[in-house]
Amino acid sequence: MNTSQFNAVRRAGSDLATRPPRERILIAARDLFYRFGLHPVGVDAIAEAALTNKMTLYRHFKSKDDLIVAYIQQLADEGEEVWDRIFSENPDDPQKRLDAWVDFVEDVLTNKFERGCAIANAAVELDSEHPARAAIEAYKRRKRKRLVKLFKDARYHDPELLADEVFLLFEGARINIQCGKKGPASRVVQMLRNLLATGQQRHRLENTTKSERRTDRTS
Amino acid sequence: MNTSQFNAVRRAGSDLATRPPRERILIAARDLFYRFGLHPVGVDAIAEAALTNKMTLYRHFKSKDDLIVAYIQQLADEGEEVWDRIFSENPDDPQKRLDAWVDFVEDVLTNKFERGCAIANAAVELDSEHPARAAIEAYKRRKRKRLVKLFKDARYHDPELLADEVFLLFEGARINIQCGKKGPASRVVQMLRNLLATGQQRHRLENTTKSERRTDRTS
DNA sequence: ACGCTTAGTTACTGACCGGTAACATTCTCG
DNA sequence: CGAGAATGTTACCGGTCAGTAACTAAGCGT
Numbered sequence: 001m002n003t004s005q006f007n008a009v010r011r012a013g014s015d016l017a018t019r020p021p022r023e024r025i026l027i028a029a030r031d032l033f034y035r036f037g038l039h040p041v042g043v044d045a046i047a048e049a050a051l052t053n054k055m056t057l058y059r060h061f062k063s064k065d066d067l068i069v070a071y072i073q074q075l076a077d078e079g080e081e082v083w084d085r086i087f088s089e090n091p092d093d094p095q096k097r098l099d100a101w102v103d104f105v106e107d108v109l110t111n112k113f114e115r116g117c118a119i120a121n122a123a124v125e126l127d128s129e130h131p132a133r134a135a136i137e138a139y140k141r142r143k144r145k146r147l148v149k150l151f152k153d154a155r156y157h158d159p160e161l162l163a164d165e166v167f168l169l170f171e172g173a174r175i176n177i178q179c180g181k182k183g184p185a186s187r188v189v190q191m192l193r194n195l196l197a198t199g200q201q202r203h204r205l206e207n208t209t210k211s212e213r214r215t216d217r218t219s
Numbered sequence: 220m221n222t223s224q225f226n227a228v229r230r231a232g233s234d235l236a237t238r239p240p241r242e243r244i245l246i247a248a249r250d251l252f253y254r255f256g257l258h259p260v261g262v263d264a265i266a267e268a269a270l271t272n273k274m275t276l277y278r279h280f281k282s283k284d285d286l287i288v289a290y291i292q293q294l295a296d297e298g299e300e301v302w303d304r305i306f307s308e309n310p311d312d313p314q315k316r317l318d319a320w321v322d323f324v325e326d327v328l329t330n331k332f333e334r335g336c337a338i339a340n341a342a343v344e345l346d347s348e349h350p351a352r353a354a355i356e357a358y359k360r361r362k363r364k365r366l367v368k369l370f371k372d373a374r375y376h377d378p379e380l381l382a383d384e385v386f387l388l389f390e391g392a393r394i395n396i397q398c399g400k401k402g403p404a405s406r407v408v409q410m411l412r413n414l415l416a417t418g419q420q421r422h423r424l425e426n427t428t429k430s431e432r433r434t435d436r437t438s
Numbered sequence: 439a440c441g442c443t444t445a446g447t448t449a450c451t452g453a454c455c456g457g458t459a460a461c462a463t464t465c466t467c468g
Numbered sequence: 469c470g471a472g473a474a475t476g477t478t479a480c481c482g483g484t485c486a487g488t489a490a491c492t493a494a495g496c497g498t
Contacts, residue, residue, distance in 0.1 A: 272446060
């Protein structure tokens with residue numbers, strides 16, 4: 001991990017210098033941890049990218065692991081903000097909320113810096129004893145609940161299953177986008193809309209008479 | 220990375236000692252890299268788990284990165300073997316091949332040591348310049364081709380899209396299984412069968428009269 | 439028994455990294 | 469201004485790790 005490549009930190013509007021140190025450190029950590037991973041990035045590198053030094057870093061975080069926990073928490077909070085925005089910008093219209101979420105997914109997946117879900121990536125690097133693990137699992141559970149609510153509100157059939165399906169598709173796409181941009185991940189949005197349409201249709205069937213229902217199951 | 224925890228290496232039948240060193244090293248690397256990640260595992264630890272020493276390791280691999288490439292290649296080869304087995308054990312029956320693949324997925328996801336796709340995990344830890352990157356992308360492409368062929372042979376509608384969908388679901392499930400076993404990943408097999416049935420049905424719709432259409436799948 | 443190849447042993451280097459100590463500087467606010 | 473807190477600077481410790489050197493021991497075909 002040489003330090004010169006960190007000069008190109010994507011600063012939050014380049015007003016980095018005016019913010020308090022703890023905030024600068026979290027911004028730098030967010031960028032470096034995501035781009036290079038947890039282990040390869042040293043505290044010195046983060047401090048430097050945060051326009052400060054290691055001592056100050058250790059005054060705000062008692063250890064690197066502690067900083068990692070804060071990093072995860074920061075990501076989780078940002079995730080929640082996205083959800084809040086989706087809900088608040090589309091009050092009383094579940095279907096529009098769903099569309100907004102799919103648009104968000106599209107944004108994420110077409111971002112050329114995308115390197116997978118930062119939280120999932122962190123989970124790969126952290127063993128099961130790490131203190132950040134709790135935050136990770138809590139985040140995943142919250143996200144799942146949000147999705148389920150989305151589908152339940154939109155009156156889809158089996159919202160839990162659909163939510164999981166959509167969630168896994170999204171995560172699968174994110175993790176795979178770094179293994180060749182032209183791969184399977186490139187058409188996820190299309191898949192999502194397919195899935196949503198199918199679920200919708202299934203829901204509609206629910207409300208019709210039984211005679212119209214059939215179960216065909218290959219295998 | 221302390222060394223005592225490595226004594227429990229899952230040996231390949233415990234005949235580890237009788238195999239040539241290079242093979243032992245790859246077996247050990249496979250186990251340790253997968254369980255703890257690429258960065259936290261040192262060459263000494265691998266050598267020890269392989270019942271040999273660092274010098275011998277460096278006679279067979281010119282660097283740790285070189286060993287990592289071999290590790291990835293080994294994983295890719297094993298993946299190909301699985302596909303070969305699926306194809307050879309179900310000659311001339313595309314549908315049974317698909318079922319066999321879903322069974323395989325189920326096996327993977329219910330394995331209690333599952334910690335995500337080893338290759339995807341490695342991709343998370345390796346930057347885009349790493350020599351192993353080429354092997355990773357090649358592997359993903361081959362795997363995608365295999366899946367597409369599976370669906371094409373089984374005469375599904377839009378095999379490419381379906382293959383990608385199924386692939387992403389699987390990968391998403393693997394990456395998420397380590398963030399809480401009870402999460403979304405637990406019902407992937409069910410999702411896959413859903414998806415397969417839906418696709419099958421869509422295909423049939425293509426070739427039949429409208430009156431034969433059905434669209435119901437209770438879960 | 440011979441020599442050649444391969445494997446094991448010990449010990450080392452140089453770099454990096456997490457974390458701390460001690461001290462100097464700047465900021466903030468009464 | 470002046471005092472206390474927050475921040476910056478330098479230097480260091482101890483540990484780990486990738487990689488190498490030099491030498492010894494073991495296998496193996498002739």
